[in-house]
Amino acid sequence: MRFKLRRDTILSVLLILPSALAIFIFVYGFIAFTAYVSFSNWNRLVPDYTFVGASNYLRLFQNPRFIITLRNLGVFTGLFVGGSLFLGFFLAVLLDRRIKAEGFFRTVYLYPLALSFIVTGVVWRWLLNPGSPQMGSTGINLLLEMMGLGFLKSGWYTDPRVGIIAVAVAAIWQMSGYVMAMYLAGLRGIPEELREAARVDGASELQIYRFVVLPLLRPITFGALIVLGHISLKIYDLVVAMTGPGPGYSCDVPAYFMWELTFRANRFAQGAGIAVILLFIVSLLIIPYLRYSLRREVEA
Amino acid sequence: MKLWKFLAVLVAFGVLGLAQAGNPLVLDKASTPQDIALSVFGDAAFAPAIMRATNSKALVDPTFARITRLDEVLPAGAKVWVPEETWAKAFLAVWDPNRVEDLFGGGKLVVGSWWTAGGEAEGLEALFALYREGYPDVVIVNATVAGGAGFVFKAVLKPRLIAGDPPDTFQLHAGLEVEGYSPETYLRPLDDLYAIFGWDKVFPPDLLDLMRYQGHYWGVPVNIHRSNVLWYSKEIFAQYNLTPPANWDEFFQICEFLKGKGIVPITLANAGGWEAPHLFETILASTMTPEEYRGLWTGETPWTHPGVTKALEILKKLLDYVNPDYSAHTWDTVLEYIAAGRGAMNVMGDWAMGWFMAKGVDVGWAPVPGTKGVFVALSDTFAFPKRAPNPINVIGWLEVCGSKAGQIAFNMRKGSIPARTDITPEEKAQFNSYLQSCMDDWARDAIVPSVMHGAAAPESWVVDFKDAVNLFLVTKDVAGTQAALVAAAKAALGK
Amino acid sequence: MRIKPLRILLYAVLLAFAAYYLMPVYVLVVTSLKGFAEVNLYRMWNPPRSFSLESFRRALFGGMGYQGLAPNILNSVVMVLPATLISAALGSLNGYIFARWQFRGANTLFTLALFGMFIPYQSILIPLVQTLRAVGLYGSIPGLILTHVIYGIPITTLIFRNYYATVPKELVEAARIDGAGLLGVYRRIMLPLSLPGFAVVLIWQFTSIWNDFLFAVTVAQNPAVQPVTVALNNLAGSFIVEWNVQMAGALLAALPTLLVYIFLGRYFMRGLLAGSLKG
Known part of the structure; x- marks a missing residue:
């Protein structure tokens, strides 16, 4: 038995090896290369690996556009992750009420996941086009007007104060269905007895959600956080297709800025610097998740 | 001493279409490509060009010889292709003698x-x-x-x-x-x-x-x-008896007048982030001479020049007359304003003509105010x-x-x-009337380079220039933006 | 559930959200049925004046300045099937080992793998091109498949690991007492149980690989092998965008993934359900 275990351990390492090797090269090798470039003088097309210290980072942080993109990323991540979680959970709760034609609703809420940001970005650019007094309203503003909700009209992404929020609206539309599906699955997995027991103890429906359901759904929330988080940090295709950088860079995000710095301005080192900063932010986000999930496993 | 007699050979051009310029040649006696080159061009160095041209022909027309070596003796009656001298010279200029594979055609x-x-x-x-x-x-x-x-x-x-x-x-x-x-x-x-x-x-x-x-x-x-074209709605201009503005004073008079009529005087797009900077470059070309404008990009004209200040002030004033939703529009969708008779003017490169024609809009054109005689190319x-x-x-x-x-x-x-x-x-x-007038200007005007379309400056500078103008749309800070433009020039020119 | 008006409100809210989710597709469909002269931002909600599939025909088969999407759809199929299958298989194996055979350092390794999900891909295009060239796969469909498989490892591993973690320990123990080794447990216990997990991973990977543009355009620079996303992007000219053709193309390119969700959506749900309550 011991011997067998050891043989299996070796086998398990062997089976992981190809994946580990691929990840080692294609992820860590490339990250190392990127980090190396970010400290170099490679700011034209011909590679120049002369070490220049942190000067690329200094220049980035002196660039007002970069600061704006970082702030936008924060706002976008908060809205997009929070909004998707909230809307997804809300829809899941509604759908969990023994709905007729549940399959229809589920499919309709879920299908945006099948589309690419490049496609939906263009449509959302149209939908959130605010129109103007001369041409009249259009898109969503026109719909709001027709429904008598004209006071809700907004300049959307043409208004520097709204800007990135409009992008978040489109992104939430795209991903909230996925969160809905995860939560719905989670809700179905909670044994009815648990809720029943709470009811017997005199808990209100709201209290049941607050004290019974939500804690049980926490793993799902964390899983969804990871998926939404990685989309959020890397988002750029939606911005490209939908708004571009927007007025005063109000819709700009670091990943888009990185693209322009690297491939247009040839500032490969500065572009690499942005990538490193993004990865640093990721590690801040992912470490708590892992500590949480590993701690849970120890308990289990 | 003339060794060879040239025979004009009729080739079925219909099958091949118009062939590569040059002539077929049927050898009347066995010879190498070098011999042929010496006799035709007076220089044996042209042999590789003949070998390559003949092999290219042979791939689509088997009556041509296939030549495998430069010193291969081709039999009498073999057909080779003698390329035109310009091509043969270009071939020798480009060909790397280490690359034998380039002598076989195709690819x-x-x-x-x-x-x-x-x-x-x-x-x-x-x-x-x-x-x-x-x-x-x-x-x-x-x-x-x-x-x-x-x-x-x-x-x-x-x-x-x-x-x-x-x-x-x-x-x-x-x-x-x-x-x-x-x-x-x-x-x-x-x-x-x-x-x-x-x-x-x-x-x-x-x-x-x-x-x-x-x-x-x-x-x-x-x-x-051409980048500095002012497009205008013929319908609106005729209705109010307006003529295309020749300078910015006239332009703003028209703007003020049209604004009172509830029409967007000057339509603007900026969803791509390049359209407003494009407008700005044409304004720059109007507030300084062509030499001064060119000098901006070579360092001969300082960016502290009053023409830059004036251009920023014009853009700032112009923003009072644009459609509020400009950042939602790409250069083409904003033209819907003009098509619908709700917008009067637009500054865009002459590719806009294709859009107007596709949509059946009758549109007029003039140089951007103050740029007559200047062709931003x-x-x-x-x-x-x-x-x-x-x-x-x-x-x-x-x-x-x-x-x-x-x-x-x-x-x-x-x-x-x-x-x-x-x-x-x-x-x-054969060209449409807009393009004909454009050709006249091209032959006559002072040609200055466009910034936003890669002509005037390296791309890293273009990005800085564009970033500064885009921020200006929100801040409307003339002095601050000019300072940013000065800094961008300094970074790009290193002085 | 006892009070009827509440029920009606519930359905009203559900329907309102359905309308919200369907709105963009409505715009896509009506625009693609219009002619270019009729396409107008300000009348985007108006139905087309006449019904014409001309935009679809041009988007699919080309003509009048367009390269059709048809050959590229085939390229996408050739790419997406092996890439999806291989990355699911790898993810399943990795997930199983990470969930059940935690050799020393397995957790660290898993963390490191997960981190790979987060790289902004546009920052690694240059080393990617150079690496693929070095192994002779640059510019080909196999190169693209390899890229998708590798960058798919983190997410597929994550999903399967969480899924296998829900399989009761007792089942595994029982099989081990019966003498099953690492592969035996996988084959006899895990694999038969993991069909719902495969449904989730296959659907997820199929969609993201099908929709990928960045790797497609970078790795498959040879037009003969380019996937449909690249061709779709090419329907837009730099100076004229015929939105009707563009949107018809977008619908055509999205059709396979849409069909997958419409017809296989419930397996996706079932898979999520089966693997849910463990993070």
């Missing part, structure tokens, strides 16, 4: 561009058709990637250049955009081909100046677009990477791009004008 021609749809794709296809007539043995690979004037294309191309695996030729804006490709490392200078094909005589001197970077030519221009060229996998096939491609036939065929479809100045009145008559 590919990978053409990289961002012309994927509509008139520009049809124009590209017309160039391909001309190329195929001359070089039917070559397979053209149309490697296009669309997206925002090369926004995506460049990101695909640059890693390939760095990796040493470029396409054979690729689209490049004329002017300082070439700096972004580090031409001294990655591109082949074209001075010799300019001399051989006589391009240095058919393009206007202002354009040739623009094409030279570090003293060399790096691309062959196929077309010219942009041009697409094709470059020749040093490590092009099929260098010999590129010669014919550049020849087609620079040729009159190529330029006419391409530009009629794309809606731009030939860069060559030797277009005859009959040839000109």
Whole structure:
């Protein structure tokens, strides 16, 4: 038995090896290369690996556009992750009420996941086009007007104060269905007895959600956080297709800025610097998740 | 002593189309390519050109000899192809004697561009058709990637250049955009081909100046677009009896008047982030002389120049008269204002004409106020990477791009004008009336380079310039923006 | 559930959200049925004046300045099937080992793998091109498949690991007492149980690989092998965008993934359900 275990351990390492090797090269090798470039003088097309210290980072942080993109990323991540979680959970709760034609609703809420940001970005650019007094309203503003909700009209992404929020609206539309599906699955997995027991103890429906359901759904929330988080940090295709950088860079995000710095301005080192900063932010986000999930496993 | 007697051989041109310029030759006695070269060109060094040209023919017409070595003795009666002297010279200029594989013809021609749809794709296809007539043995690979004037294309191309695996030729804006490709490392200078094909005589001197970077030519221009065009609604201008404004005072009078009528005086787009900077560059061309404007990009005119201040003030004032939703519009969708009679004017490059024609809108045009006699130009060229996998096939491609036939065929479809100045009145008559007037201006005006379309400045500078103008739209801070523009120039020029 | 008006409100809210989710597709469909002269931002909600599939025909088969999407759809199929299958298989194996055979350092390794999900891909295009060239796969469909498989490892591993973690320990123990080794447990216990997990991973990977543009345009620079996303992007000219053709193309390119969700959506749900309550 011991011997067998050891043989299996070796086998398990062997089976992981190809994946580990691929990840080692294609992820860590490339990250190392990127980090190396970010400290170099490679700011034209011909590679120049002369070490220049942190000067690329200094220049980035002196660039007002970069600061704006970082702030936008924060706002976008908060809205997009929070909004998707909230809307997804809300829809899941509604759908969990023994709905007729549940399959229809589920499919309709879920299908945006099948589309690419490049496609939906263009449509959302149209939908959130605010129109103007001369041409009249259009898109969503026109719909709001027709429904008598004209006071809700907004300049959307043409208004520097709204800007990135409009992008978040489109992104939430795209991903909230996925969160809905995860939560719905989670809700179905909670044994009815648990809720029943709470009811017997005199808990209100709201209290049941607050004290019974939500804690049980926490793993799902964390899983969804990871998926939404990685989309959020890397988002750029939606911005490209939908708004571009927007007025005063109000819709700009670091990943888009990185693209322009690297491939247009040839500032490969500065572009690499942005990538490193993004990865640093990721590690801040992912470490708590892992500590949480590993701690849970120890308990289990 | 004349060794050879030339026989004119009739080849079924109908089958091949128009063949590569040159002549077939049937040998009346056994001889090597070197012998033929010596007798035809007076120089045995041309033998590889004859070998290559003949082998290319043999791939599509088996009556031609296949030549495997430069000293191979071909029997009497063998048919070879003697290329035209210009091509033969270009061949010798380009051919690397270590590359024996280039003597066998065929292969590919990978053409990289961002012309994927509509008139520009049809124009590209017309160039391909001309190329195929001359070089039917070559397979053209149309490697296009669309997206925002090369926004995506460049990101695909640059890693390939760095990796040493470029396409054979690729689209490049004329002017300082070439700096972004580090031409001294990655591109082949074209001075010799300019001399051989006589391009240095058919393009206007202002354009040739623009094409030279570090003293060399790096691309062959196929077309010219104009950036400083003021489009106006003929309907609105006729209704209120207005004439196109010649200067900014007239312009703002018209704006004030139209604003009172509930019409958007000047429509603006900026969803792509380049449209407002494009407008600004045309304003810059109006507040200073062409020499001063050109000097902005060479360091001869300081960016503290009062003309820059004035241009920013004009843009600031102009923003009071634009549609509020400009950042939601790309350059084309904003033209709906003019089509619907709700907007009066727009500043956009002359590709807008294609949109107006497709939508059936009757539109008028004039130079942007204050830029009469100034032609803010942009041009697409094709470059020749040093490590092009099929260098010999590129010669014919550049020849087609620079040729009159190529330029006419391409530009009629794309809606731009030939860069060559030797277009005859009959040839000109094939273009629409806007393009004809544009050709007149091209021949007459002072030509200055467009910033936003790669001509005036290296791309890193363009990005800084664009960023400064885009922030200005929100801050409207004249002094601060001018300071940012000064800093951008300093960073780019290193002084 | 006892009070009827509440029920009606519930359905009203559900329907309102359905309308919200369907809105963009409505715009896509009506625009693609219009002619270019009729396409107008300000009348985007108006139905087309006449019914015409011309835009679809041009988007699919080309003509009048367009390269059709048809050959590229085939390229996408050739690419997406092996890439999806291989990355699911790898993910399943990795997930199983990480969930059940935690050799020393397995957790660290898993963390490191997960981190790979987060790289902004546009920052690694240059080393990617150089690496693929070095192994001779640059510019080909196999190169693209390899890229998708590798960058798919983190997410597929994550999903399967969480899924296998829900399989009761007792089942595994029982099989081990019966003498099953690492592969035996996988084959006899895990694999038969993991069909719902495969449904989730296959659907997820199919969609993201099908929709990928960045790798497609960078790795497959040879037009003969380009996937449909690249061709779709090419339907837009730099100076003229015929929105009707563009949107028809977008619908055509999205059709396979849409069909997958419409017809296989419930397996996706079932898979999520089966693997849910463990993070």
